[in-house]
Structures are given as C-alpha cells and as structure tokens.
Amino acid sequence: MTDYSYWALFLSAAFIINISPGPDILYILSQTFSYGRKTGFISSLGVCTGALFHVTLVAFGLSAILSTSVLVFTVIKYIGAAYLFYLGVKAILSKGTVEVSGEGEKGELKALHAFRQGMLVDILNPKVALFFIAFIPQFVRPEHGSFTEQTFMLGTMVILMAIPIEWTIVLLADKTASFINAKPAVSALLDKITGSILVGLGLNLVLSSNRD
Numbered sequence: 597m598t599d600y601s602y603w604a605l606f607l608s609a610a611f612i613i614n615i616s617p618g619p620d621i622l623y624i625l626s627q628t629f630s631y632g633r634k635t636g637f638i639s640s641l642g643v644c645t646g647a648l649f650h651v652t653l654v655a656f657g658l659s660a661i662l663s664t665s666v667l668v669f670t671v672i673k674y675i676g677a678a679y680l681f682y683l684g685v686k687a688i689l690s691k692g693t694v695e696v697s698g699e700g701e702k703g704e705l706k707a708l709h710a711f712r713q714g715m716l717v718d719i720l721n722p723k724v725a726l727f728f729i730a731f732i733p734q735f736v737r738p739e740h741g742s743f744t745e746q747t748f749m750l751g752t753m754v755i756l757m758a759i760p761i762e763w764t765i766v767l768l769a770d771k772t773a774s775f776i777n778a779k780p781a782v783s784a785l786l787d788k789i790t791g792s793i794l795v796g797l798g799l800n801l802v803l804s805s806n807r808d
Contacts, residue, residue: 602735602737605735606735606750606753607753607757609731610753610754610757611757611761613731613754614754614757614758614761614762615761619721619723619797619800619801620643620647620718620758620762621762621765622793622797623639623643623714623717623793623794623797624636624639624640624643624714624762624765624766625765625766625769625793626687626790626793626794627639627710627714627790628765628766628769628770628773629769629772629773629786629789629790630687630773630786630787630790631710632770632773633766633767633770633773634707635707635710636763636766636769636770637763637766638707638710638711638714639710639711639713639714640714640758640759640762640763640766641711641714641759642710642711642712642713642714642715642716642717642718643714643715643717643718643762644718644755644758644759644762645711645714645715645718646714646715646716646717646718646719646721646724647718647724647728647751647754647755647758648751648752648755649715649718649719650718650719650724650725650728650751651728651732651747651748651751651752651754651755652748653725654725654728654729654732654747654751655743655744655745655747655748655751656744657744659725659726659728659729660729662722662725662726662729663726663729666805669722669805672720672722673721673722673723673801673802673804674802675720676717676720676721676722676798676801677798677799677801677802678798679716679717679720679798680717680794680795680797680798680801681794681795681798683713683717683791683794684790684791684792684793684794684795684796684797684798685791685795686791687787687788687790687791687794688787688788688791688792688795689791690784690787690791721801723801723804728747728751728754731754732747732750732751732754733747735750736750773786
C-alpha cells in the first residue's frame with residue numbers, strides 16, 4: 597500500500613467514525629442544549645482529553661487488560677454507568693437550565709467542572725479503549741517505527757479530527773438551544789430529555805461487554 601492510499605484510507609475511516617452519531621456526540625449535544633455553546637465546546641475538549649487518556653493506555657499496551665479481563669471491564673463500566681445515571685437524574689430533577697459558563701472566577705470554576713465531567717464520561721467508558729484497540733493497530737506499519745509511537749500518533753490524529761467536527765455540531769445545536777432556552781417551560785422539558793439521554797447512555801454501557 598502506497599503512502600497516499602494508506603493515509604487516504606486512514607483519514608477517511610477516521611472521518612466517518614467521527615461524524616457517526618455515538619455516545620460522545622450525544623453527550624456533547626446534551627450539554628450544549630442544556631447549558632449553551634461555551635459548555636459544549638468545553639465538554640468536547642474534556643471528552644477528547646478522556647479519549648487521549650485511552651489512546652495513551654493503548655499505546656503502552658495497558659488497555660489490552662480490558663479486552664481480556666471481564667472483571668476489570670465490568671468494574672469500570674459500572675462506575676461509568678453510575679456516573680452517567682447521576683448526571684442524568686440530576687438533569688431530570690432540575691427545574692430548568694442554568695447557565696454553566698459565566699464571567700469571572702465563578703464562571704472559570706464552572707468551565708473547569710464541565711471539562712472534568714466530559715473527561716470522566718470518556719475515561720469511565722471502557723468501550724472507548726476497546727474502540728482504539730480494534731481500530732488503531734490496523735494502521736500500524738511495523739516498518740515505520742515502534743508500535744507505541746505510531747499508535748499514539750494515529751490515535752491523536754483521530755482525536756484532533758474530532759474537535760472541529762464536534763465544535764461544528766455544538767454551533768448548530770446552540771442555535772436551536774438559544775431559541776428553546778428563552779422559554780422556561782420548554783427549557784425544563786429539554787433538561788428532562790437531556791437527562792433521559794444520559795440515563796440511556798448509562799444503560800447502554802451496562803448492557804455492553806468486552807466482546808462487543
């Protein structure tokens with residue numbers, strides 16, 4: 597395979613994967629609808645940082661434990677599901693959206709909270725690690741250097757490609773959210789829908805296995 601065909605195949609596959617609706621995009625959409633564009637951007641960066649954590653583990657071979665140990669996979673997935681349930685129930689019980697991002701120190705703390713939350717959602721999802729385990733090694737070329745270096749580079753490229761795609765989705769979602777959030781009753785209903793999405797993501801995680 598020539599370099600051109602190799603990169604064309606890799607970048608095309610990475611692009612298709614990034615634009616496909618999945619848990620990360622659903623989570624980012626839910627945060628954008630509930631709290632606005634800034635939180636959507638920050639949540640995206642948090643999710644991507646969590647993905648980078650998984651890429652690093654895959655590069656050093658540590659994530660292989662998830663694909664071979666049912667116990668480790670199960671423990672992590674239940675922790676992740678519990679976190680998603682917590683976020684979902686909290687949104688369902690809320691009485692309307694409250695702007696997460698703001699001005700000054702308080703706004704910065706809330707932005708940090710949104711980043712940390714997005715990062716934990718991804719880190720506590722073992723299916724993300726399994727995805728990188730399955731996808732990246734297909735494009736590692738032994739004659740082009742170490743497995744660790746190539747895996748980290750390719751995984752990072754997938755994540756960097758995700759950022760502009762996710763931010764475009766955030767901008768589109770924010771236009772809808774701006775209209776909806778102007779109506780308190782509709783805004784409260786949207787929070788409940790957002791919470792239901794998060795609970796659904798948690799259920800999906802509970803029903804998953806390391807053989808999926």
